[in-house]
Amino acid sequence: MRHEVLFSGFGGQGIILSAVILGRAAAIYDRKYAVQTQVYGPEARGGASMSAVVIDDEQILYPEVSNPDTYVIMSQPGYDKYGAGARDDAFVIYDKDLVFSKPSCRNLPVPATQTAKELTGRTIVANIIMLGAVVRSSGIVSEEAIRKAVLDSVPKGTEDLNLKALNAGFELGAKDSQ
Amino acid sequence: MRHEVLFSGFGGQGIILSAVILGRAAAIYDRKYAVQTQVYGPEARGGASMSAVVIDDEQILYPEVSNPDTYVIMSQPGYDKYGAGARDDAFVIYDKDLVFSKPSCRNLPVPATQTAKELTGRTIVANIIMLGAVVRSSGIVSEEAIRKAVLDSVPKGTEDLNLKALNAGFELGAKDSQ
Amino acid sequence: MPSVSEWYRADRMPHIFCTGCGNGTVLNCTLQAASDMGWEIDDTVFVSGIGCSSRASGYTAADSLHTTHGRALAFATGVKMAHPEFNVVVFTGDGDLSAIGGNHFIHACRRNIDMTVICMNNMIYGMTGGQGSPCTPRGAFSTTTPYGAQEPTFDLAELAVAAGANYVSRWTTYHVKQLTDSIKTGMETPGLSFIETMSQCPTSYGRKNKLRQPLDMIEYLRDHSILISKKRRLEAEGKVIPDTTFAVGEFVRRSRPVMGLKR
């Protein structure tokens, strides 16, 4: 079955890294097929950033997301551009500190940036919190796989910080989505 | 009637300038059509240099010389490459200090370099001597035209020197060609 | 005489520079100097190459030419030689100016064309995500110097002096007042004025070199700069100056022959 997950937010929030980690979890640790793609502005920050992962049991031909079933949104412009058009049976998970619209489909607001700030004093791990939340609430990859993929992908010395964030995300994801 | 005149010698002898002057004499002062072309090595000196003028009463379409009727040759390699293949009714005029072969067609050996050295202490005007000689002995352009064209083309301050050389050339050209 | 705020292109703000990027500061100082000069906006042309720093031209209200990578000075030469009445200011980065653009840099200095060149030297390629530049300090990390930079670095100000520019100075984004004054002096000096600003790129340089916070980076710049007069004195005294420091101040102010002067 083909899953299409779309991440969107500001440049600098780690939107691309999130997708990379999810793709890695699926491809390497869950042994599925996964293709990760992205769109980003030339500017490192400030601009809108979008990345996506397609996960499938079969080989993936057309690699772009055309109709995502899962959205991870971390900015209002990102929501307006992508999340707002989500199909009815999609699942939208968003940072409630940064997205103020309310999706009509199934959704889960997560206080990721706030939690990151509280947890670590820095907002930089908000994306990992979102990842934890989306994995727990969608089951798109196994939690073991995402944990390993996070550990693979983050800079040396920040493993603990990121695992803490991931676990916080798992917990936030556990809360029933609306 | 189409005339094809081919000049050849070492780079640095003024082979191209000779053709330019002849062409200018024909086109500007004799009001004929003339096209001047050339082949030269990348090196300023030492290499072989070839230039040509086509003179015609009608507009000149194909501009290259294909079968020259007049040759002005100032080096042995130039002779070997071009002069040696002259057609039987061609006229070959050559610097006898620098060309040691004997053409079989009508020809005129001219001690141009030697004369230049004697006349001016420098060999640099040898080409103008050759020009004088070829004009006098072939009548391809008028002597008035060539005189004006020489004056047009040489650096300021060297006019007298060059006219002297041209006149010397006229005299050498007067001698019967063989 | 336009006020300084008129020199900004309001409909393009906010700009794309990252949080704490020094480019915005250099832009401020430059426009302040232009305003202090009493220049007219319509007599002024900003030219730049490609890079984060080179985006600065687009945030000025004047006519501006955002060119190709490294070529700003060659384009600016065309602008200024064709129309010497313009005030021409060039924004460039260390990569744009000294890597791909090095040749135009030394030739513009040699020709001593009457314009003001402002280099935001953040010691890295910011726009492309943090590769080493000819100005990356030895030992510093970047995505193309994963084991610490090994190549010797340029001293851009010294190069400009040797190449022939009439006015050469270096400051940092911490020294906003001195920088503004220096840019103004450059604008006043006939011939090519080269003002190098050591500037922070927290995103690309800071991240790789434990200076992730803008504050850390600007403090680094402040703490590693040494007045050129002091440096020369110490050198004359035979003292060793750590090679992580860089001289700031005026390197040269002179009046060699100039091209492109206003008629």
Next chain:
Amino acid sequence: MPSVSEWYRADRMPHIFCTGCGNGTVLNCTLQAASDMGWEIDDTVFVSGIGCSSRASGYTAADSLHTTHGRALAFATGVKMAHPEFNVVVFTGDGDLSAIGGNHFIHACRRNIDMTVICMNNMIYGMTGGQGSPCTPRGAFSTTTPYGAQEPTFDLAELAVAAGANYVSRWTTYHVKQLTDSIKTGMETPGLSFIETMSQCPTSYGRKNKLRQPLDMIEYLRDHSILISKKRRLEAEGKVIPDTTFAVGEFVRRSRPVMGLKR
């Protein structure tokens, strides 16, 4: 150890240089120095760009790379970095090196790559028939400066110093012994050695500047050179040195960090 005559590529002689062209002299001095160094021909690579001077590489018996205009140093960087065991010598002209090739020049100096760069500075573009170069003296005539050159000129040796080369000297084709010794010192010095030779182009430079005879030109070079030690002394004394003279001698010999050293 090959004798000096073995260093010439016999089957290509005579070369294409004009009567009295200084390039042949510089070639002699270089090959003499290589021979004095005791180098092996097969361990040596000559690299050059495009121009009369750049043809010199083809008259050496060693492997040689006659590249594109201005790029010799970039190619040489590849050769030397890929295979540091080679002795790499670069022949270049003032146009090749300092006009189109200026960027590779300053970067090779900055990197301080262990090679010997010999510039035959004839103050003109010889190969293309005598256009002005960045080294054409102000006021001198050429086909592109029909009213006398107006642009300020480069001091290539000073530029090499500012860019970072470990060894920099300048001589003329009149100073064949000093030149040979200097090239040898350059070859011995680790890092980039830049030896600038003021050289005569009677055909293109001489013809336009009343120095048509090779003898006139070489005498001009002799008479306009001044030892750098003397020049510095005079300068220190506040004496004015006519700007038609140029300093000869050793500009710098130092031991900054080097790239591409033999392993």
Next chain:
Amino acid sequence: MKLIIDESRCKGCNLCTLVCPYKIFREGSRLNEKGIVVPEFNGPERCTNCRLQKLYGRRLCGMCQLTCPDQAIKWVEEERFEDMKVVIEY
């Protein structure tokens, strides 16, 4: 005159907290709509520029404005009634 930080431009770099000689900026704590923590004022009345600019008819300091990379710091005219609060500290 009064100093303001334009929240729509500030990116939260905190450089202003470093450069102000009167230390009138301090790190903020509140996340704004863009997820940015904008600095807060800490005794802004100490700023000579705010208070004396009009009096002297020229800019007295302006380090924060010149430094702010995001053109977020500006002086605006004050409401009349604030005139009373002038306090200068050194």
Next chain:
Amino acid sequence: MKLIIDESRCKGCNLCTLVCPYKIFREGSRLNEKGIVVPEFNGPERCTNCRLQKLYGRRLCGMCQLTCPDQAIKWVEEERFEDMKVVIEY
């Protein structure tokens, strides 16, 4: 040893006439096959290098050879019988 000018290479620049400290080259007068006037020797026996090179086992001067841009100047072994002619002048 004996100095020769290789006529097939000499282009007649006359630089050798300038650089030789013993002035053993002088401008020639004869035009050769290529239209070039090759310099002539003028008391070549004065050249220390010709005479003493073998004795000292090394090059003594060689300015002309190093300067000749056309690699036209060379030392060759002399015929035996010329041994007698050694004359050194200063």
Next chain:
Amino acid sequence: MQGNIACAEGALAAGCRFFGGYPITPSTEVAEHMAKMMPKVGGVFIQMEDEIASISSIIGASWTGVKAMTATSGPGFSLMMENIGYAAITETPIVIINVQRGGPSTGQPTMSAQGDMMQCRFGSHGDFSIIALTPSTVQEMYELTVKAFNLAEEFRCPVFLMSDETIGHMRERIEIPDSVDVVNRKELEKGKLPYETDADNPVPGFPTFGHGHRVHVTGLTHDARGYPDTTNHKTHSDLVRRLVGKVESKRHEIADYDIAGTDAEIVFLTYGPATRTVRQIMKDSPDLKIGHINLRIVWPFPENVLKEFPNAKVFIVPEMNMGQIGREVARHTPVKVVYLPKLGGDMHTPQDLMEAYDREKALIGGGN
């Protein structure tokens, strides 16, 4: 007058007042003549440090409202490729003279060739379009240079005079008219956005620097205001289609050619020197049925011209390259295309063409 000098004179007549160049055989005489003339007409001649700087300088100059050009040959042309694209996307009117010599690389610096014909169309990255003119006489060196400037102004794109060593160094008499038709810079109307266009007017007015337009010019994909807009698919697609379309859609109006012998079965298509040779054989053998297309503008390629030869059984395309414009002919016609490459520096001789003619004649069969 020499071809290269005629070119420089044409430029001056067209109003060129800025020349930025770098010497290279066989185009150098253009620069040298400009160096001599520019001070006399109050223009600027500057010898830049290389060809990249040369084209940069003329683009910069053009934005000040001045007509500007450069001249080069193969190696220098290759170096200009990046900024040719910049001129295209910023829609800067510039003229580039390429006096072609033998390539690839340094190749044959002093010999003639036409090896850069595809390069002038496709040598820079990305899609856009350009105009390329091809003189076959010294007179045309003059006239087509004037025309190049006019087209540059009209279409706001890089315009190339793709000449060659043969014509560039050829000397023949030319007639210089007392005055020439000149198209001048069309200034942007006040109130319009710098890159505001519509279907009927795909070429925007020019916001000259210093005239108060306060324009931002960028090589990034930009919107009608000229502001970067680099991730919007439509902005980019619209821009590129317009850059290509403004030239390509007008290709039959831009077209400049002569045709002869439209009822022939054997048709020569030429540009540059070979045009002269075809005319020579047509003159020498007036009885032969020879069709001839002489293109004075090769890009955009005016493919409709091929339809003027309804009986054509073969198009013979003599080029001083391995067959570059011949490819374009082949793309547009089902008729057989014979490539007639000539390499090494010589132009096609009458014999070359007659042999090709005879060969094709024999294949076609039938009477004359």
Next chain:
Amino acid sequence: MQGNIACAEGALAAGCRFFGGYPITPSTEVAEHMAKMMPKVGGVFIQMEDEIASISSIIGASWTGVKAMTATSGPGFSLMMENIGYAAITETPIVIINVQRGGPSTGQPTMSAQGDMMQCRFGSHGDFSIIALTPSTVQEMYELTVKAFNLAEEFRCPVFLMSDETIGHMRERIEIPDSVDVVNRKELEKGKLPYETDADNPVPGFPTFGHGHRVHVTGLTHDARGYPDTTNHKTHSDLVRRLVGKVESKRHEIADYDIAGTDAEIVFLTYGPATRTVRQIMKDSPDLKIGHINLRIVWPFPENVLKEFPNAKVFIVPEMNMGQIGREVARHTPVKVVYLPKLGGDMHTPQDLMEAYDREKALIGGGN
């Protein structure tokens, strides 16, 4: 693994031991990975001052016998044009990676495109030929990079991996084989001249520097000894014909493609990303009669592949450019060619292709 990383890994597996480059989006990851890996395998990574220097350095390195490559994108690619010709005429094996982005000029730096396909073939002055490979998967980024090195050694010419942002930045799982087939430098036999060739062996052996060949390498037209011979027509003509012929005459052996649905009337010809889309619609609509040609090597163009589709009524060529390889198709077939440009950064969607299919189907008429 990311496409660009797969490319770098492929290069290392093929034996690349010298990388000279300059950063540019979206190819930078290739350089960054090389910076990390080269020290580990005893190779050299050097970041040069620009792209001209980058390609210069790898040509220099190649002459020392080392396999060398560079990686770039549009603007940097344009700057390499002059020295691509130099590599061609000196017959230097080098590999150039171009991860294409939206042009012209700085254009869309972060968006995908295929706008440099004609440029890689014709972007340098003069005539010569090259080989260009086009991956459509991350796996192929690896495999075709290996192949690029092998072809460079075999044909001694510049070989291009013409990828794009889509594939370069795409991440998918790949299988890295334990070992790959590698072609090594074929040293010149002692006693042979450096450029001595004959009809059967148009590619001379390589006279590696330092191996005693004492070769003179020049970008001038040269004879079999490698010595400049720049005014001899035959030397030049023979050299250029050999440079072109050694690749073009082998084009059907070099060819690397897949075909499907050879009996179809509607045939898609693709390379790069669109290959995936065609496969997607073929998978989604197995009942439709769709022909498909996927080219892994576009240059030299293997025109015989078109003949594998005897029923073809139309070739649809979806490209992320204005139709570049489509031109080549049109040149070789009388069958209708439909250009399907997609600009702005997105690859063709299944809908794009289905619409084109339906449109053509309707025009052709008849049942399925």
